[in-house]
Amino acid sequence: MIARNKNIVITGGNNGLGKAIALQLAEEKNNIFFTYCSDDKSATETVREISKLGVRVKALKVNFLNEASVKLLVEKSYEFFDGEVDVLVNNAGIICRKPLFEITEKDWDDTHNVNTKTPFFLLQQFGKKMQEKQLQRIQKAYKEKGIEITDKLLNSSAKLSLLADYCIVFITSISRNVFTGLLPYEVSKAGTHGIVGAAASDPSLSYFQIRVNEVAPGLIATNLNKHIWMHQPNLWQQRASSIPLGFTGEPADVAKAVSSIISNKWMNGTTMTVDGGRSHNFIGSDLKQQASILKSKL
Ligand SMILES: NC(=O)c1ccc[n+]([C@@H]2O[C@H](COP(=O)([O-])OP(=O)(O)OC[C@H]3O[C@@H](n4cnc5c(N)ncnc54)[C@H](OP(=O)(O)O)[C@@H]3O)[C@@H](O)[C@H]2O)c1
Numbered sequence: 001m002i003a004r005n006k007n008i009v010i011t012g013g014n015n016g017l018g019k020a021i022a023l024q025l026a027e028e029k030n031n032i033f034f035t036y037c038s039d040d041k042s043a044t045e046t047v048r049e050i051s052k053l054g055v056r057v058k059a060l061k062v063n064f065l066n067e068a069s070v071k072l073l074v075e076k077s078y079e080f081f082d083g084e085v086d087v088l089v090n091n092a093g094i095i096c097r098k099p100l101f102e103i104t105e106k107d108w109d110d111t112h113n114v115n116t117k118t119p120f121f122l123l124q125q126f127g128k129k130m131q132e133k134q135l136q137r138i139q140k141a142y143k144e145k146g147i148e149i150t151d152k153l154l155n156s157s158a159k160l161s162l163l164a165d166y167c168i169v170f171i172t173s174i175s176r177n178v179f180t181g182l183l184p185y186e187v188s189k190a191g192t193h194g195i196v197g198a199a200a201s202d203p204s205l206s207y208f209q210i211r212v213n214e215v216a217p218g219l220i221a222t223n224l225n226k227h228i229w230m231h232q233p234n235l236w237q238q239r240a241s242s243i244p245l246g247f248t249g250e251p252a253d254v255a256k257a258v259s260s261i262i263s264n265k266w267m268n269g270t271t272m273t274v275d276g277g278r279s280h281n282f283i284g285s286d287l288k289q290q291a292s293i294l295k296s297k298l
Contacts, residue, residue, distance in 0.1 A: 015039060017217065021255045064092060087168070090170045134166075166210040168213075
């Protein structure tokens with residue numbers, strides 16, 4: 001099952017996981033509107049790659065540290081999609097790696113503004129628009145098709161046939177409960193995880209078939225953690241060795257999880273963890289030891 005013919009907004013769609021998500025969903029024949037913050041070159045390249053797949057695509061430069069960004073993104077994306085957005089993927093994020101005593105108020109605020117506050121207000125604003133659209137569908141069926149709006153209809157799954165299937169996906173992280181010295185980041189992702197649970201069960205969304213879900217990735221080499229895999233390969237190796245499967249992920253692994261959530265109309269309030277098993281591995285693994293066990297048995 002794949003998502004098809006949907007109008008999809010992705011934040012941070014020019015690089016890393018966001019780009020893989022944009023390409024995966026474009027390959028599945030969905031139209032893409034994505035944001036980026038600073039890297040014009042990769043945004044232009046991503047637009048070019050997506051255009052070649054024969055779907056509609058547009059990029060918008062916005063900085064989530066700027067309060068006006070939510071309004072701008074909602075306005076521009078609805079304008080581009082002629083008033084209909086089916087999916088929002090809240091992916092853009094930043095990291096803060098500092099010893100506890102050196103974390104400043106600005107570090108704290110910036111991390112939370114980009115990773116938690118803006119995604120919440122995007123959920124709120126896109127959610128409002130989506131609810132309006134669903135109400136219009138019910139009213140239209142009522143007026144034009146002569147369907148009687150009975151309590152039974154409104155409370156039954158029959159109303160589903162009148163509604164579009166909308167979905168809001170958050171890219172959080174296993175860092176919400178696997179601690180690796182990124183305190184503001186870890187707390188911001190724990191907050192985002194909380195938003196998903198609360199919003200998925202809020203009737204202003206769930207009653208209107210607006211689903212809210214989460215993909216929680218583990219370790220994947222992107223710009224976000226470039227300083228480690230480029231300059232501290234030993235530390236990177238140490239992190240990778242705590243993954244039971246023994247290797248780090250690819251952005252495409254996360255993209256496939258996002259696609260499956262979007263296409264499954266009964267998935268709501270779900271956390272899909274894509275991490276090679278790392279979040280279950282509290283003591284870490286000694287892969288060298290495992291390799292020697294294997295060798296001794298051969
Ligand atoms: N990589 C991992 O191991 C990993 C693991 C778990 C979760 N995640 C999550 O996955 C998401 C994507 O991360 P990534 O690894 O793909 O990192 P990335 O390659 O650094 O991409 C981050 C994206 O966010 C955008 N962005 C950065 N600062 C922004 C701001 N102030 N306002 C608006 N957009 C901003 C970037 O735009 P520019 O490129 O134009 O600056 C880029 O598109 C994040 O939420 C991250 O927490 C990543």
